[in-house]
Amino acid sequence: MILGIPVSSDRGGCQYTSQNFHGIEGGYLNFGAAVSYDPITQYVVPPNETWVRQALIDAIRVQPRRILDLGCGTGSTTLMLKQAFPQAQVIGLDLSPYMLVRAEHKAQSANLDITWRHGNAEKTVFKDASFDLVTASLLFHETPPTVSQAILHESFRLLVEGGQVLILDGNQNTLRQLEWLNDVFEEPYIRDYAGGSVDASMGAAGFAAVQTQDIWWINQVTSGVKPMRGENTTIQRSVGQYAPTTDTTIDNNDLEDFGSPAFGTKA
Numbered sequence: 001m002i003l004g005i006p007v008s009s010d011r012g013g014c015q016y017t018s019q020n021f022h023g024i025e026g027g028y029l030n031f032g033a034a035v036s037y038d039p040i041t042q043y044v045v046p047p048n049e050t051w052v053r054q055a056l057i058d059a060i061r062v063q064p065r066r067i068l069d070l071g072c073g074t075g076s077t078t079l080m081l082k083q084a085f086p087q088a089q090v091i092g093l094d095l096s097p098y099m100l101v102r103a104e105h106k107a108q109s110a111n112l113d114i115t116w117r118h119g120n121a122e123k124t125v126f127k128d129a130s131f132d133l134v135t136a137s138l139l140f141h142e143t144p145p146t147v148s149q150a151i152l153h154e155s156f157r158l159l160v161e162g163g164q165v166l167i168l169d170g171n172q173n174t175l176r177q178l179e180w181l182n183d184v185f186e187e188p189y190i191r192d193y194a195g196g197s198v199d200a201s202m203g204a205a206g207f208a209a210v211q212t213q214d215i216w217w218i219n220q221v222t223s224g225v226k227p228m229r230g231e232n233t234t235i236q237r238s239v240g241q242y243a244p245t246t247d248t249t250i251d252n253n254d255l256e257d258f259g260s261p262a263f264g265t266k267a
């Protein structure tokens with residue numbers, strides 16, 4: 001345990017500790033990254049960090065009872081998710097216990113009840129169909145393409161049918177066109193990210209109604225929906241075709257084992 005955050009011993013690969021991140025030596029699983037993250041991020045997410053994060057909130061098309069924020073870092077988006085959906089159980093998961101300690105501090109200061117979990121977004125401990133909404137902000141430009149793809153597969157597994165995934169990150173078109181931007185951000189995988197397509201990766205993970213929206217010109221938010229069983233996913237190309245969850249009942253006794261909100265199962 002680090003300040004009350006459950007910490008598991010082997011959660012990440014060495015790529016997370018051996019490579020710089022935002023110019024911070026030693027990767028982002030160290031104490032320094034957690035301390036400097038918020039002060040730096042406000043300058044590298046133009047035109048306004050909160051405004052960009054709000055674009056993810058505005059893209060939510062489900063009425064979530066359980067929300068999982070993967071790679072939550074210091075919890076900036078996680079807090080906004082809880083503020084937007086106060087009745088929902090909100091869980092932030094990150095590989096860095098230091099980030100989680102900072103996140104918990106921010107949540108307490110804002111009087112927000114959020115659960116923080118130490119873990120790898122590629123392979124979480126949560127059961128199938130445990131969440132209505134899975135999000136990740138500013139995570140995919142940090143991870144190798146294989147890891148991003150694994151995270152999308154995991155998101156698919158974790159979502160109920162009709163559940164939504166939202167990925168907020170740098171605008172891939174812009175990063176491709178303005179090559180010099182990739183040098184500004186000291187990120188080992190940003191060129192891989194720029195050369196890829198979150199849309200295509202979501203499709204490969206099984207999501208339907210995949211759609212990317214530009215946020216100003218430097219960020220993007222990509223939305224996908226886990227299709228209902230038997231649905232023809234090839235004709236689902238519009239965000240308007242979501243099947244939002246309407247039952248907002250929350251079983252608070254289920255907090256620890258994260259059973260499925262769809263089927264009310266327990267571990």
Ligand SMILES: C[S@@+](CC[C@H](N)C(=O)[O-])C[C@H]1O[C@@H](n2cnc3c(N)ncnc32)[C@H](O)[C@@H]1O
Binds near residue numbers: 143
């Ligand atoms: C750039 S930060 C983004 C943090 C936060 N989502 C935000 O929007 O500010 C990336 C975070 O992802 C975490 N991370 C990277 N790979 C991860 C993985 N495989 N599983 C869980 N967290 C991961 C890092 O520890 C870091 O806190």
